[in-house]
Amino acid sequence: METLITSSPLEAAAILNEGKTVAFPTETVYGLGAAIDSPEALAEVFRAKGRPGDNPLIVHIGTPEELPRVASKLSPEAGLLVTRFFPGPLTxxxxxxxxxxxxxxxxxxxxxxRCPAHPxxxxxxxxxxxxxxxxxxxxxxxxxATSWEAVHNDLDGKIAAILRGNTSRIGLxxxxxxxTGPRPLMLRAGAVTLEELQAIIPSITPAGETQKNEAPKSPGLKYxxxxxxxxxxTHERGESPAAIPSASAWIGLGTPPVGIALAKLCTTHEEYARELFSFFRHCDREAIQTIYCELPPEKGLGWAIRDRLNRAAGNH
Ligand code: TXA
Ligand code: MG
Structure with missing residues (x-):
């Protein structure tokens, strides 16, 4: 399949409306879209990604007013979160x-x-x-993928089109x-932080804290x-890894260990989040063998970065 690259949202939507797959930018990461009423396009999404069939997809809407089309009920707490965080980086x-x-x-x-906040x-x-x-x-x-080029690298020839946009502002x-339960649970950390959620609903906790022995609530999180x-x-700040092999890279907020071939020093959590996945991809192009990643402090956006780093390292 020939993958078309376009900068026109209208053209990209027309292709999706024909029952085809279209990648598009959002403020978090790029998404690979299919109309929910097109079984063929939905199957294409799983095929193009090589995604297991038991991992559900997030449904995206253009405005919060479209929520009743996809959700049958909104609890009072869910309503508060919609009012505060839609459109934005919250599912x-x-x-x-x-x-x-x-x-x-x-x-x-x-x-x-999810209702993305991205023009x-x-x-x-x-x-x-x-x-x-x-x-x-x-x-x-x-x-x-946090850029259209990264989408192209992974999915060229497997999807109908890419809506070319900017580099994702958030990057996670x-x-x-x-x-849907007795009280809201945070299943995945992201740019809307636990602290911001708890400011609206104090009883929200991360899912991991209450369900240690249960199957993951978010099916995708087991992969x-x-x-x-x-x-x-991964390493904590100040705990410099010993004996760095050659062809090693490092990303973090502190000081790179001695002997690192490729270092990415970030000045803020926001920059760390935005750069992380593109740095991983850059390291692969440079044939880096080991990437050392400094874990940021356990607060705010630091939780989301730590989560992705621990998963990438297989620490779970
Ligand atoms: O920022 C994002 O969320 C991006 C952009 C494109 O919107 N999308 C994204 O989708 O990260 P994906 O498929 O890579 O991750 C979605 C996660 C998966 O872990 C999936 O299991 C979980 O959301 N999920 C989807 N529907 C769910 C449901 N009904 N119950 C629990 N978890 C669900
Ligand atoms: Mg994903």
Whole structure:
């Protein structure tokens, strides 16, 4: 399949409306979209990514007003989160409407819903006739794509089109909050921080703290993720790794260890989040063997960065 690259949200939406797959930019990472009413395009998404069929897709809407199309019920707490954080880097898990097929939710009666805060994504979604199911636009298991070039590297020839946009402003996937249980649970950390969520709903906790022995609530979280080809090794700040092999890289906020071939020093958490996945991909192009990653402090955006680093390192 020839992959078309376009800068026109209108043209990209027209291709999606024909039942084809289209990658598009958002402020978190690029998504690989399919209309939720197109079984062929949904199957294409799983095929192009090499994604396991039991991992549900997030449904994207252009405006918060479209929520009733995809969710059958909004609890008062979910309503508060929508008011505060939509549009933005937050996905809510809600009871699904009948319009959302099980091919999207991998058989679940719940659906993840997100309304991106990104001008081109907004234009694109507005021109799509149906809500758009979209996982991150990378081959399954690889770091998410934060630029159209990264999408192209992973998926050229496997998808119908790429809506070319800017480099993703945030660079990590959305925060996911499950609003279907007795109280909201944060399933995945992201740019909407735990502190910001708790300012609206004090009882929100990360899912891991309450369900240590249960199956993961978010089916995708059991799979290996975000991994470059290089080995990823994490360390806390100040604990410099010993005996650095040659062809090693490092990313972090402090001081790179001595003997590092390729170092990325970030000045803020925001910069760390934005650069992480593109640095992983850069290291692969440079044939780096080991990437040392300094874990940021356990607060704010630091939680999301730590989560992705630990998963990439296989620490879970
Ligand atoms: O920022 C993002 O969220 C990006 C952009 C494109 O929106 N999307 C994204 O999608 O990261 P994906 O497929 O890479 O990750 C979605 C995660 C998976 O871990 C999946 O299991 C979980 O969301 N998920 C989706 N629907 C769910 C549901 N109904 N219940 C629990 N978890 C769900
Ligand atoms: Mg993903």
């Amino acid at each position: 809510l898990v809600l009871p699904k409407s009948s319009e959302v097929p099980y091919a999207v939710t991998a058989g679940l009666d719940t659906v993840g819903v 081109a994504a907004h234009e694109f979604l507005k021109c799509c006739h149906s809500p758009v199911a979209a996982p991150s636009a990378n081959r399954s298991g690889r770091p998410s 996937e959305s925060t996911i909050v499950d609003c 290996p993720h975000y991994a470059p080809r290089a080995r990823v090794v």
